[in-house]
Amino acid sequence: MEIISLQYPIVSSQAALTAKPKTLAIGHFDGVHRGHQNVIRHAMETARAAGLQGAIMTFHPHPKEVLGQSGQYTASLTPLDEKVERFRKLGAQVVYIVNFDLEFASVTPADFVEQVLRPLQVKKATVGFDFTFGAKGAGKPETLWALGEPDIEVEIVDPFMQDGDKVSSTLIREALSEGRPEVAEQLLGEPYQVRGVVIHGEGRGRTIGFPTANIKQEAAYVIPRQGVYAVMVQVDGKRVPAVLNIGVKPTFHEKLPEPVMEAHLLDFSGDLYDKSITVQFISFLRSEKKFGSIDELIAQIKSDAEQASSVLAAYNKN
Structure with missing residues (x-):
């Protein structure tokens, strides 16, 4: 598995590091919980079926930390090294770690597609139903779908439900803060x-x-x-x-x-x-x-x- 750090704007030498057509799962993926795993598995299965490279894109540090909205997000469920290790277990061939700074935070949804995804030869993008991107989170999955046409196919993965609740990093954090590690384990798929x-x-x-x-x-x-x-x-x-x-x-x-x-x-x-x-x-x-x-x-x-x-x-x- 290749691990590639990216700095916006993406220059040709960065893009050339993995110049193969690929399927890309995109998200912060803190915890790599069962919902995240579902998104990533969809992407990896799509990549295998289409003969494409299976890749994951994550962002570091957490966007809320950079934008002064850190609160509880100064701490992680899965620090970067551990997150990458879990990506490896899920079958990723390439992991992109995008440096999330103020310049990247100001990128429009259109520029994210034109200046990040297309240079990386993304042919299929897989995101969760609540994925947001671009300045102020203006881009939604449907935005990505529209901007990706005609050459980037977008798959939007439905929420992963457990006992009537959407599996989320927030739910895991709440369970841990309440002293309920059994609940966190159910949501993560393994002990915290x-x-x-x-x-x-x-x-x-x-x-x-x-x-x-x-x-x-x-x-x-x-x-x-x-x-x-x-x-x-x-x-x-x-x-x-x-x-x-x-x-x-x-x-x-x-x-x-x-x-x-x-x-x-x-x-x-x-x-x-x-x-x-x-x-x-x-x-x-x-x-x-x-x-x-x-x-x-x-x-x-x-x-x-x-x-x-x-x-x-x-x-x-x-």
């Missing part, structure tokens, strides 16, 4: 995950019999609701059950500047420091709370570990 590096923490967990891996996220992920979770941790090619806390450790601190993420791996021994790990969120167990004594905390952690072990054993059987 966060990658990070294990760093040195306060070392308190080891002194009370529950050593924890303090995790520094590798990118600006959307972090689920604070509390205790049953999770699976991928490390050194293994998938290990664990109990994880996201919070400010109120038993020991009046106020931490920001929540920390620490996991106690069940039935595991070994040095994790400086290792890259992936945390998959399976189930929310309880909210974070302040304990009156260390003994109360130890008893609760033991209970959490037992509950997590039971939840994950049942999960892994399914």
Whole structure:
């Protein structure tokens, strides 16, 4: 799979990097959830049937971040590297990463088609039903259809529904903020995950019999609701059950500047420091709370570990 970074305006040398006629799935695709997967699969199937190259175009950073409307979009469900990895699994032959800056934000829908899609030899474009493009989101799927004639065929993919709701990145973010990772998993098609590096923490967990891996996220992920979770941790090619806390450790601190993420791996021994790990969120167990004594905390952690072990054993059987 080729990964090509594009800067507007597209110059001939950029376009020539993949000068083959292609089918192109276009979108930001944060999360690469089941709705996004549906759009991309349509594009890849169309490409194979027509003998065209199968390509995906995404934008970085998020348009709302560039336009000062970032809000929750300062964090991603799938940071760029992870998103590209998922594109690979979906069969993309080429991935275009368009630098979204203020100049690109001002491009009209017509110029997007004439100065971006046609130079890249796009013969078929596949978009979701709610796709927007061009300055101020003026372009809609029907706009793309009209502007693409007669040489660019446009396929508009219907919304992907689940339990009566349209699968969307917003719905996933809401589920995570409410501590409902099971819902996020249903919408994503796999557990929501966060990658990070294990760093040195306060070392308190080891002194009370529950050593924890303090995790520094590798990118600006959307972090689920604070509390205790049953999770699976991928490390050194293994998938290990664990109990994880996201919070400010109120038993020991009046106020931490920001929540920390620490996991106690069940039935595991070994040095994790400086290792890259992936945390998959399976189930929310309880909210974070302040304990009156260390003994109360130890008893609760033991209970959490037992509950997590039971939840994950049942999960892994399914």
